[in-house]
Amino acid sequence: MTDYQNNNTFSFEIEKRLEGKLGRAGIIHTPHGDIKTPAFMCVGTRGSVNFLSMEDLKAIQAQAMLSNGYHLRNASFEIAQNGGLAAWSKWNGPTLTDSGGFQVMSLGSGSGKVVSMKVGHDLKNTEPEHRFAKVTEDGVAFTDPNSGQDDFIGPEESMQIQCRIGADIHMAFDELTSLADDYDYNVEALARTERWALRSIEEHRKHQYDLGYYQALYGVIQGGRWEDLRRSTSKKFAKMDFDGYGLGGAFLKENLGDILRWCCEELPENKPRHLLGLSHPDDILIGIEMGADTFDCVAPTREARHGKIYTRYGNINLANSRFKDSLEPLDDDCDCPVCKAGWTKGQLRELLKSQDKEKRHLYFNLSSQHNLRFILRLTEEARQALIDDTFYEYRSQFLKDYYHK
Numbered sequence: 001m002t003d004y005q006n007n008n009t010f011s012f013e014i015e016k017r018l019e020g021k022l023g024r025a026g027i028i029h030t031p032h033g034d035i036k037t038p039a040f041m042c043v044g045t046r047g048s049v050n051f052l053s054m055e056d057l058k059a060i061q062a063q064a065m066l067s068n069g070y071h072l073r074n075a076s077f078e079i080a081q082n083g084g085l086a087a088w089s090k091w092n093g094p095t096l097t098d099s100g101g102f103q104v105m106s107l108g109s110g111s112g113k114v115v116s117m118k119v120g121h122d123l124k125n126t127e128p129e130h131r132f133a134k135v136t137e138d139g140v141a142f143t144d145p146n147s148g149q150d151d152f153i154g155p156e157e158s159m160q161i162q163c164r165i166g167a168d169i170h171m172a173f174d175e176l177t178s179l180a181d182d183y184d185y186n187v188e189a190l191a192r193t194e195r196w197a198l199r200s201i202e203e204h205r206k207h208q209y210d211l212g213y214y215q216a217l218y219g220v221i222q223g224g225r226w227e228d229l230r231r232s233t234s235k236k237f238a239k240m241d242f243d244g245y246g247l248g249g250a251f252l253k254e255n256l257g258d259i260l261r262w263c264c265e266e267l268p269e270n271k272p273r274h275l276l277g278l279s280h281p282d283d284i285l286i287g288i289e290m291g292a293d294t295f296d297c298v299a300p301t302r303e304a305r306h307g308k309i310y311t312r313y314g315n316i317n318l319a320n321s322r323f324k325d326s327l328e329p330l331d332d333d334c335d336c337p338v339c340k341a342g343w344t345k346g347q348l349r350e351l352l353k354s355q356d357k358e359k360r361h362l363y364f365n366l367s368s369q370h371n372l373r374f375i376l377r378l379t380e381e382a383r384q385a386l387i388d389d390t391f392y393e394y395r396s397q398f399l400k401d402y403y404h405k
Helices: 054-059 073-081 085-089 101-106 155-165 183-207 227-238 253-266 281-289 299-305 345-353 357-387 391-403
Strands: 011-017 024-030 033-037 039-043 065-068 095-098 133-135 140-143 150-153 169-171 216-221 244-247 273-275 294-296
Touching: 011 357, 024 357, 033 039, 033 357, 039 357, 054 357, 065 085, 073 085, 073 155, 085 095, 101 133, 101 140, 150 155, 155 169, 155 183, 183 216, 183 227, 216 227, 227 253, 244 253, 253 273, 253 281, 281 357, 281 391, 299 357, 345 357, 357 391
Parallel strands: 039 065, 039 294, 065 095, 095 169, 169 216, 216 244, 244 273, 273 294
Antiparallel strands: 011 024, 024 033, 133 140, 140 150
16 A cells, blocks of 8 residues: 555554454544444445435444445546545545446346346346346446446446545455356356456556545455355455455355355455445344454345334334334434434334325434444444453343344
């Protein structure tokens, strides 16, 4: 990493290590501020979190925002002209963008975590004549589902887009495989991801100072559920000129801890690691123990909008009629602005069920604040437990309370 004028640098320091394990508490220093880790990054796909203002994010004590390179690609020139994502969005704090690879590849077959670019692998009638995306050595050719226009993103295009958006942290372009993809296809896709990683580094170097501050680049570790692939690619990425690492893949709960351990045992200890797309408390706590430093997921806000509210003693669904007229707070232990203001389960349920658009939007705002603060507080408490040498006691009690076992 290279120092830049006005001390606009990127670095990571470890404050405390989890004895005998890979977990640690640290600080990621970015040009737009520090991130105390472990930390959860709120997802603002298009440069803002749905139904929340930047003042709301500050009020729930968010440290960083993650946005999407694919969804912001057409606005990237405007963002660059306005000084980069932090300034353009009015967030003015640390930011991260993903490469857009997941989004364009999900056009290839299915949606969500069912992503396969393997030709001949039929998922929901997504053979080549039906697909909106096709992977090649150069990158991914796809049809924009909104405009119907043909488009293309490869390592070079992704780096150019992200450097115009100007987040503090970018992700290298990679191929995410499906849980249904076999070992042989994972070998093929992983080799392509490794070649794309080198191309991402080369292109990123050309543009990482374009907006006047250092923009960091993370390599994304793939390899499916196979230990030999995960370890071998982690060793290769460890030798590449990355500032940190994204831990990617379609994970199952039963092998999440093992996969993270395989990767983090091979990666440099002095660089941060981001676990992509997971936010369930047990997943976060496993991730922390096995060496992940930051996390992101759309679930807290998406589930909030559908009535699911997180509490210390498990989730509740406000759509349930038993909460009608309830005077109970959402969570007795919560310090979010919504709970501090005294909103009750019955009041939020009334907003959720309302046919009035403004009332519904108010519900989306309040419930999203609450759920995000719940996950943010989880990582804050886990961080403090790491520092206090009480992580295992904290984790045991939290899981006992939350999952009732």
